[in-house]
Amino acid sequence: MKPLFIVMLILMFGAPAHSDGQGLVREPENGSEKTFYYSAKKLGIPILKATIRIGNGYSEQGKNLYKIEAQVISLKIPGFMFRMNNRFTSFIEMDSFSPLRYVKQIDQEGLLLQKKNYSQIVTFDSVHHVAVVEKKETGEKNEVFLPPSTYDPLALFARYLLKEDVSPDQEIRMSIYDGVKFREMVFHSKRARVKSKMLGEIDAFCLESITAFSSFGEKEGNIRIWYTANGHKVPIFLELDLPGGMVKFELEEMKEES
Numbered sequence: 001m002k003p004l005f006i007v008m009l010i011l012m013f014g015a016p017a018h019s020d021g022q023g024l025v026r027e028p029e030n031g032s033e034k035t036f037y038y039s040a041k042k043l044g045i046p047i048l049k050a051t052i053r054i055g056n057g058y059s060e061q062g063k064n065l066y067k068i069e070a071q072v073i074s075l076k077i078p079g080f081m082f083r084m085n086n087r088f089t090s091f092i093e094m095d096s097f098s099p100l101r102y103v104k105q106i107d108q109e110g111l112l113l114q115k116k117n118y119s120q121i122v123t124f125d126s127v128h129h130v131a132v133v134e135k136k137e138t139g140e141k142n143e144v145f146l147p148p149s150t151y152d153p154l155a156l157f158a159r160y161l162l163k164e165d166v167s168p169d170q171e172i173r174m175s176i177y178d179g180v181k182f183r184e185m186v187f188h189s190k191r192a193r194v195k196s197k198m199l200g201e202i203d204a205f206c207l208e209s210i211t212a213f214s215s216f217g218e219k220e221g222n223i224r225i226w227y228t229a230n231g232h233k234v235p236i237f238l239e240l241d242l243p244g245g246m247v248k249f250e251l252e253e254m255k256e257e258s
Helices: 153-162
Strands: 033-042 045-060 063-074 083-093 099-109 116-125 130-135 141-145 171-177 182-196 200-213 219-228 235-242 245-257
Touching: 045 083, 045 153, 045 245, 063 153, 083 153, 099 153, 153 171, 182 235, 200 235
Parallel strands: none
Antiparallel strands: 033 045, 033 245, 045 063, 063 083, 083 099, 099 116, 116 130, 130 141, 171 182, 182 200, 200 219, 219 235, 235 245
């Protein structure tokens, strides 16, 4: 199915970030581009806007790639409580869904968030099971050894969005590296009837797990990811039980372009 694995760790969604992908060539005939637009409210007040964009038809060094972009932006209403403009881009191989490169632009601060402002590139070597982490401000590079089948958050999102299926009462184990911390997570699935502002009353699957949120100093919370069970596998909700309370992202619009 198509869960929103994009924010399972870092409270982030998608929109264009800088690609940092020299040598990329767009080939639209390889597929279409899909964009999902979300809004999050706290006590009925909009506080965050998020976008996920999935593009394919890219090539680099003879490899066909998907490009997954993510962004989450805070609105002005929270003010001093928190400000966020975090962007991410992941390039993954079409055939194996192995991550190739993960780019992060973090800009956030406030009473409810740790202040962070940096750019980072994580380059994955799936053959030798290592990742090279580069800080763009200083050019400093570090090599990190990882278990096989480790993904960045967006690469994992794309794998379950575009390839893997999920059934009710299933346990899903995941290995994720976001350039800061390696995590092993376990999600549990269930099926229920839910109401969507955009789609109405529909059958949906939910994936639920406990995880730590790096945007909140690694404090643990609960994440529930909802997506339609009607064959289209549309990610419709993301519920986050955060240290500061519950936040619910809801799908407001989706677009598909050739």
